[in-house]
Structure formats: C-alpha cells, structure tokens
Amino acid sequence: MVSKARRKYLGITATSLATAVVAITVASTSGLVRVAAQQAAQPRRSSPFVQPEPINFEDHEGWTQIFDGKTLKEWDGPSEVWHVEDGALVGESSDANPSGTTNLIWRGGEPANFRLRLEMKLEGKGANGGVQYRSLSVPPKPRPVPPDATPEMKQRMEQGQALLQKHAKWNMSGYQMDFDFNNRYTGQLYEQDSPRGIIAWRGQVVATEPGKKPTLLSTLGSSDDLKSFIKPGEWNQVEIIADGNTLVHIINGHVMSVLVDTDPKFLQAKGLIAMEIEGGGTLKISHRNIWLKKLP
Numbered sequence: 001m002v003s004k005a006r007r008k009y010l011g012i013t014a015t016s017l018a019t020a021v022v023a024i025t026v027a028s029t030s031g032l033v034r035v036a037a038q039q040a041a042q043p044r045r046s047s048p049f050v051q052p053e054p055i056n057f058e059d060h061e062g063w064t065q066i067f068d069g070k071t072l073k074e075w076d077g078p079s080e081v082w083h084v085e086d087g088a089l090v091g092e093s094s095d096a097n098p099s100g101t102t103n104l105i106w107r108g109g110e111p112a113n114f115r116l117r118l119e120m121k122l123e124g125k126g127a128n129g130g131v132q133y134r135s136l137s138v139p140p141k142p143r144p145v146p147p148d149a150t151p152e153m154k155q156r157m158e159q160g161q162a163l164l165q166k167h168a169k170w171n172m173s174g175y176q177m178d179f180d181f182n183n184r185y186t187g188q189l190y191e192q193d194s195p196r197g198i199i200a201w202r203g204q205v206v207a208t209e210p211g212k213k214p215t216l217l218s219t220l221g222s223s224d225d226l227k228s229f230i231k232p233g234e235w236n237q238v239e240i241i242a243d244g245n246t247l248v249h250i251i252n253g254h255v256m257s258v259l260v261d262t263d264p265k266f267l268q269a270k271g272l273i274a275m276e277i278e279g280g281g282t283l284k285i286s287h288r289n290i291w292l293k294k295l296p
Helices: 004-041 149-168 222-228
Strands: 082-083 088-095 102-106 113-121 130-136 172-180 188-191 199-202 204-208 214-221 235-242 246-251 255-263 273-280 283-293
Touching: 088 273, 102 130, 113 130, 113 172, 130 188, 130 235, 172 235, 172 273, 199 204, 199 255, 273 283
Parallel strands: 204 255
Antiparallel strands: 082 088, 088 283, 102 273, 113 235, 113 283, 130 172, 130 273, 172 188, 188 199, 204 214, 235 246, 246 255
8 A cells, every 4th residue: 555655755746747748848839839930931942843824815925816807818718608797707608598618718828837826606506617727728529429319418419519619719628626516526626628537536635657547645534524615606715736746626725636647648737727617507607816826
C-alpha cells in the first residue's frame, strides 16, 4: 500500500510533469507561429512556370482581316447565292432558287501554315456548309444516277448535277471543317471531292500514312459531349489551325478534331480558303469577323 506521503509526492511529480509538457507545447507552438510569421513576411520565390493567358477570340494582334464586313472584295462566288448582309458573308438557298453544292472563294492568296478565325451561323434544318482550306479549284465530277433511283431522286440528282456544272468555276476539293445545322458532322475533318471523305470524326485525333488506313491516335471526348458546346442557329466561334502536317478544328474554345496527315498522295501543303453551302429546303449560312494569321 502506498503511503500518504508517497501519494503526495507522486501527485506533485505528475502535476510538475503536466506543467512541463504544457510549457514545452506552448513554447513549441509559439516558435512555430514565429517561424510562420517570418516566412509570411519574406517575399515568396516566384515560379518559373505560369498559366497561359485566357482564351481571347477578339485578340487580333498579328492577324489580317480578310473580309471587310461591307463588300465581296477578294471574294468570288455565284452572285445569285452569295451576298453581304449585316456585316456578314451570307449564302442562301431555297427550293425555288437552290444553290446546290458551291463555294465562295477568297482570292487573296493560298496560305500554307496559318490560323483562321471566324464566326458562323447556320439557319434552316437542311443547312450544311463548312470552311474549305488548303483546297483546289477542280472540275466537278459526274455523279451517275443509280438505276434503282426513284423518279424524285433522279430529278434531284439531275438538278444537283446541273447546278454543279453551272457553278463549276467554284467547285473545290480539299480539307474542310464541316458544319451542319443538326450538328451531326460539325467540327469533323472532311475531305471534299476525295475518296477519303470523313477522315477525323468529331472527338478524334487521327493520323494518316502512305498505303494505310487512317489510325485513331486518341480521343478528345465523346462526340455528343463536344456537340453540346455547339450552338444551333446562333453565332459560333470557329478556329482552324493548319501547321505543317497537323490540322486542328476548334469551335467555341473546344477542340473538335485533329488530323496529322503524312500521306503524300492526299496531303495539301497550301491552297485556297472558301466558304461552302449546300443542303435542301430554305437555308441561310452566315460568316463574319474573318481573320487570318500566317505562321512560319
């Protein structure tokens, strides 16, 4: 049994120990507070890494405006289809006055490496268009009517072929950033008047090589997710980057498709820029704020 004196001694010792622990803790905490205060007072070392500037579609430093917003100067297309309206290049088509598949071509040069910015708006459920780039003026190819075509289909195809011949001067082949009102194809890389057709679908990074089928390198997200960023019937901000073998399509700040084209049979290093119109019914396709920045 512990005597009263012993218990008293142990109590004093425990109290002294607790007091010492508290004192050490307070001292340590105070020291940490002082160190933190000293560190806060010192200037922080700046990081050599910085975030890029935010997206600014209106930054035109180093860019050239290739549409003046008032006239068709340097732009060439069938006058019954294209005109200037409210500061935009506008193409229109209807059942009474169909446009067929035709283009409005910029005659200011044949750029090779560049960034192209513009705004596009499609109106009418049948509206289908796009931006041709690094493209060529070529004679339209005959499109034979299938033997099992209905009379209505035969009439439409014959009408379309007649319009192609009428607008032969503006027929084109080459890369196209596709854009349609229903956004089934918008953003993809389609090659007009070429056996390759659709090469990079929306949401894809694709590479081509000689003698091989196109290869999927990566995905940018699902086609439906990317489609949600596109505004039907409204103005959309479009940017195309063509740099060497790499072609990038961007809409409203989101990458839609990328092609790395190393197939010399089809690769176009430079060419014409044009706005396309096609589709059935009453439709209207508008383009404004068109800027070009040449790259080395």
